[in-house]
Amino acid sequence: MPNFERPDAVFEEAARRFATPFHLYDEKGIRARARALKAAFSWCEDFEEYFAVKALPNPAILRIMKEEGCGLDCSSETELILAKACGFSGRDIMFSANAMPDSEFEFARELGAYVNLDDISHIDILRRHGGIPETVCCRYNPGGDFKIGTFVMGNPGEAKYGFTYPQLQEGLKSLRELGAKRFGLHAFLSSNTIDNDYYPTLARILFQAGKALAEETGLELAFINLSGGVGIPYKPEENKPDIASIGAAVHAVYDEVFPEGRVAIKTELGRWMTGPNGWLVTHATHHKDTYKHYIGLDACAANLMRPAMYGAYHHITVCGKGDLPCDHVYDVTGCLCENNDKFAIDRALPEIDEGDLVVIHDTGAHGYSMGYNYNGRLRSAEVLLTATGDYRLIRRAETPRDYFATLDIDEAAEALGLK
Numbered sequence: 001m002p003n004f005e006r007p008d009a010v011f012e013e014a015a016r017r018f019a020t021p022f023h024l025y026d027e028k029g030i031r032a033r034a035r036a037l038k039a040a041f042s043w044c045e046d047f048e049e050y051f052a053v054k055a056l057p058n059p060a061i062l063r064i065m066k067e068e069g070c071g072l073d074c075s076s077e078t079e080l081i082l083a084k085a086c087g088f089s090g091r092d093i094m095f096s097a098n099a100m101p102d103s104e105f106e107f108a109r110e111l112g113a114y115v116n117l118d119d120i121s122h123i124d125i126l127r128r129h130g131g132i133p134e135t136v137c138c139r140y141n142p143g144g145d146f147k148i149g150t151f152v153m154g155n156p157g158e159a160k161y162g163f164t165y166p167q168l169q170e171g172l173k174s175l176r177e178l179g180a181k182r183f184g185l186h187a188f189l190s191s192n193t194i195d196n197d198y199y200p201t202l203a204r205i206l207f208q209a210g211k212a213l214a215e216e217t218g219l220e221l222a223f224i225n226l227s228g229g230v231g232i233p234y235k236p237e238e239n240k241p242d243i244a245s246i247g248a249a250v251h252a253v254y255d256e257v258f259p260e261g262r263v264a265i266k267t268e269l270g271r272w273m274t275g276p277n278g279w280l281v282t283h284a285t286h287h288k289d290t291y292k293h294y295i296g297l298d299a300c301a302a303n304l305m306r307p308a309m310y311g312a313y314h315h316i317t318v319c320g321k322g323d324l325p326c327d328h329v330y331d332v333t334g335c336l337c338e339n340n341d342k343f344a345i346d347r348a349l350p351e352i353d354e355g356d357l358v359v360i361h362d363t364g365a366h367g368y369s370m371g372y373n374y375n376g377r378l379r380s381a382e383v384l385l386t387a388t389g390d391y392r393l394i395r396r397a398e399t400p401r402d403y404f405a406t407l408d409i410d411e412a413a414e415a416l417g418l419k
């Protein structure tokens with residue numbers, strides 16, 4: 001059970017120091033992943049990981065990424081502000097466009113970031129807002145189904161992202177006329193893939209397309225951006241992607257398509273980097289028996305939306321009860337007035353008592369950051385287990401004052417006793 005290896009004492013100690021619920025992150029684990037990724041691609045000169053900020057947008061985490069030599073993948077003004085505040089600039093920022101306000105192109109160009117265009121119409125927007133850089137990246141959508149062997153891993157034809165191939169041919173030619181000299185090619189064709197063949201299969205598609213487009217358009221192919229999508233085993237029995245073999249398999253394809261080298265590789269992993277290094281630490285607060293057996297937690301979907309949004313599985317353990325048989329079947333719920341607010345449905349667990357410390361695993365990516373304020377529920381704190389074994393509060397929990405901060409009606413604030 002590779003993801004579930006921290007002893008209960010880690011969570012118990014954290015819960016002694018901070019009120020639940022909170023997300024706990026493990027600095028050592030995050031650094032280890034950053035290093036393993038770098039090692040896996042060390043054969044490629046100029047390899048760079050651009051950590052996907054949306055997975056875990058906390059400055060304490062982003063600074064760790066910086067220390068590990070990573071850049072950042074940003075997709076909004078606030079993510080760019082975060083990157084800037086954490087000392088990232090220039091080629092250490094990838095700005096992935098996607099139907100965003102034009103002004104964000106200007107900001108990205110001001111920071112010297114790489115711009116990854118999502119559509120042929122973005123070329124003109126970039127020309128007018130920030131200008132066409134010498135090196136520009138384009139996002140490719142090959143359409144149809146994305147298969148590894150005969151297995152359908154995703155269907156890009158239904159995805160809103162990227163240029164079609166003919167649009168890349170046309171778009172790159174106009175980028176050249178507008179002064180671009182080099183290009184990068186990016187694609188994200190399948191999310192959370194635990195199959196080691198994802199990156200190598202994607203790499204072949206991108207390498208071949210990039211090579212052909214360079215020949216056709218006269219632009220130099222500067223880099224291939226394999227983007228995110230390497231997954232983690234949310235279920236204990238699932239395959240754990242092996243980043244070293246993934247790197248080696250991409251290397252083999254690279255040598256085949258680019259015998260002379262020179263093309264750089266970029267990645268934008270989010271989930272793989274931090275997902276397994278985060279936990280939502282909660283207490284069981286309610287127990288209810290009706291047509292089913294329910295355990296209510298002090299956390300809800302506002303703290304972790306993936307189960308409600310995608311029916312996603314998150315492993316759950318109960319501190320101090322790891323050795324007990326999983327002979328009770330529960331729905332594990334939050335407090336929202338929304339029946340989707342369930343962290344688990346029909347989950348076999350040891351008997352849970354009110355007051356038990358319940359840990360929801362693999363919340364280190366797309367966990368806190370996907371949170372929201374439905375029902376007036378407030379987002380939790382974030383705590384970092386540092387490399388030296390300290391527990392550091394890296395984001396306080398929201399208070400009602402935060403929730404009301406965007407109201408512009410003075411009387412409302414006064415009436416609520418907030419002024």
Ligand SMILES: *Cc1c(COP(=O)(O)O)cnc(C)c1O
Pocket residue numbers: 052054055073096188191192227228229230268269270271272365
């Ligand atoms: C979300 C996203 C990522 C990260 O995806 P993971 O599944 O977390 O690896 C990378 N690049 C872009 C453009 C994204 O939108």
